Amino acid sequence: MTSLDTYRFVRLDGDVLRIAVATAGKGTSLDFDCVDEGTAALRALTAGEIRAGAVLLVGEGANFCAGGNVRDFASAPDRGAYVLDVAHRLHDFVRLLAATTVPVVAAVQGWAAGAGMSLVCAADIAIGGQSTKMRAAYPGVGLSPDGGMSFTLPRIVGTRKASELILTDAVVDADEAVRLGLLSRLVADDEVQTEALRVAAGLADGPTSSYASIKALLARSGDSSLSDQLDAEAASISAAAAGPTGREGVDAFVEKRRPDFRATR
Structure with missing residues (x-):
């Protein structure tokens, strides 16, 4: 380091x-x-x-x-x-x-x-x-x-x-x-x-992988068609849902607790 x-x-x-x-x-x-x-x-x-x-x-x-x-x-x-x-x-x-x-x-x-x-x-x-x-x-x-x-x-x-x-x-x-x-x-x-x-x-302290995806989507939006942006959003949210950060966030919501995103890094 x-x-x-x-x-x-x-x-x-x-x-x-x-x-x-x-x-x-x-x-x-x-x-x-x-x-x-x-x-x-x-x-x-x-x-x-x-x-x-x-x-x-x-x-x-x-x-x-x-x-x-x-x-x-x-x-x-x-x-x-x-x-x-x-x-x-x-x-x-x-x-x-x-x-x-x-x-x-x-x-x-x-x-x-x-x-x-x-x-x-x-x-x-x-x-x-x-x-x-x-x-x-x-x-x-x-x-x-x-x-x-x-x-x-x-x-x-x-x-x-x-x-x-x-x-x-x-x-x-x-x-x-x-x-x-x-x-x-x-x-x-x-x-x-x-x-x-x-x-x-x-x-x-938040969901860093989610932020990375949000920033990537926003960065490409100015040069993207709506259809292409929708495809990018679908791929991004699907990958997030299958990943540790998305799983922790969804599980925490269902279990009515605060998500521990640090544990997913």
């Missing part, structure tokens, strides 16, 4: 893999020491070298993530080459977030701008606070999106609304973010990380 003892920005909170994506020391801009550690940890999770039932994305500071470090962009001798490198590193992380079979929860306090907003869109569940704000931020500095925003945002809010949000660089407040589906729900500002961890821990 892979040890996380040498990691600074990744740790296990029980069965939750907690990954910081931004730090106060970097002004809560996207921290690539965090990203690189997160990528390594997610690879280990996918390979079974780390055991976790959920992933939690957090920012260590006033904001979840205020976007890329534009000062670093400006000081690079070759700006194009520098941004290409950091985009590839971020995209390795996003690909692994998309590929992981466990639920991904984001604790979105303060600002989620630029790449920070992209990472919120990459999560399965996003918990925000009353003062949370989101902004594409790319056109404000003459850039185009990265982190998957041009893929995930239209699937969350629709193509027309995604175009408006990115092109006008609109600031989306917390209530509007919930209405659009960018955030799952809101809690008090000082409870965002606590509540997001509670949600992630609850998921980590």
Whole structure:
């Protein structure tokens, strides 16, 4: 098993893999020491070298993530080459977030701008606070999106609304973010990380194979016909019913007891 003892920005909170994506020391801009550690940890999770039932994305500071470090962009001798490198590193992380079979929860306090907003869109569940704000931020500095925003945002809010949000660089407040589906729900500002961890821990204690199947079905639904999706659902629920997790869940329901999904792993 892979040890996380040498990691600074990744740790296990029980069965939750907690990954910081931004730090106060970097002004809560996207921290690539965090990203690189997160990528390594997610690879280990996918390979079974780390055991976790959920992933939690957090920012260590006033904001979840205020976007890329534009000062670093400006000081690079070759700006194009520098941004290409950091985009590839971020995209390795996003690909692994998309590929992981466990639920991904984001604790979105303060600002989620630029790449920070992209990472919120990459999560399965996003918990925000009353003062949370989101902004594409790319056109404000003459850039185009990265982190998957041009893929995930239209699937969350629709193509027309995604175009408006990115092109006008609109600031989306917390209530509007919930209405659009960018955030799952809101809690008090000082409870965002606590509540997001509670949600992630609850998921980590649940039917992990069921979650994997749910995520796989949702991931393919955008490119699938209804008939093909129905076939995929039938195959998935049949396999679940025959497997240990489905058997435990159904038996527990019939026996009027709480299912012990941990025993089925």
